[in-house]
Amino acid sequence: MSWWKLVRGKLRTYGGLSGRSRSCFLLALFALPLVTLSLQVLGLKRTQTLLNSLPTFPLANDALPTTAEMVKVTARYTSTSCLPQALVLQTLLRCQGVDSVLRIGVRREGQQLEAHAWVEVQGQPLNQGTEVYEEYQVFAPLTGKPHL
Numbered sequence: 001m002s003w004w005k006l007v008r009g010k011l012r013t014y015g016g017l018s019g020r021s022r023s024c025f026l027l028a029l030f031a032l033p034l035v036t037l038s039l040q041v042l043g044l045k046r047t048q049t050l051l052n053s054l055p056t057f058p059l060a061n062d063a064l065p066t067t068a069e070m071v072k073v074t075a076r077y078t079s080t081s082c083l084p085q086a087l088v089l090q091t092l093l094r095c096q097g098v099d100s101v102l103r104i105g106v107r108r109e110g111q112q113l114e115a116h117a118w119v120e121v122q123g124q125p126l127n128q129g130t131e132v133y134e135e136y137q138v139f140a141p142l143t144g145k146p147h148l
Contacts, residue, residue, distance in 0.1 A: 024070035028088055032074055035084040044083075048102075051091045067092050068119075068127045086117040089127055093119070100126070105136025 038047040071089045074080075086102055093100045101120045106113055116136055118128040125132055 021066055021070055024067050024092065025074055027092060028071045028074035029077070031088045031091070032071075032078045032080045032084055035087050036078075036080055039084060039087075047087065051087060052094070054091065054095075056095045056097070067096070072127060083117040085127065086119050089119045093121065093126075101141045103138055103141065105132065105138040107136045 035047060035051070038050060042050070068089055071085055071092065075085045083104075090100050090102055098121060102117065103120055103125070104115060104117050106115050108114075116132070118132060119126050124130070
């Protein structure tokens with residue numbers, strides 16, 4: 001497939017998105033590389049503090065799956081790992097007035113220890129299936145406060 005046909009197909013797909021989906025896509029496209037860089041330079045806690053200090057702007061909160069899907073789609077274009085995806089999703093949800101929790105889990109894969117991050121809303125993973133609970137040992141939520 002030629003480069004132009006690929007680009008034209010992607011633009012047609014983008015043009016077919018709703019205005020809300022386009023907004024989420026563009027916000028995520030802008031935020032994912034910045035959050036990835038911030039994690040590398042500042043670390044997790046300072047990146048979370050920075051994201052939590054951003055002003056909120058009202059977005060309609062009637063389409064949580066759309067927000068999660070647009071972050072996932074954008075991550076494919078930016079080759080972003082799960083932690084920046086989860087942080088961007090959590091930030092977009094906060095901007096919509098939706099409470100969410102960042103979850104991190106680990107599992108052993110042979111001699112390797114693997115980690116994975118996702119976002120929960122009302123106790124349900126939003127950007128993952130529920131099988132994540134079977135595959136990973138989940139840490140307490142990262143809120144900056146002691147978990148009792």
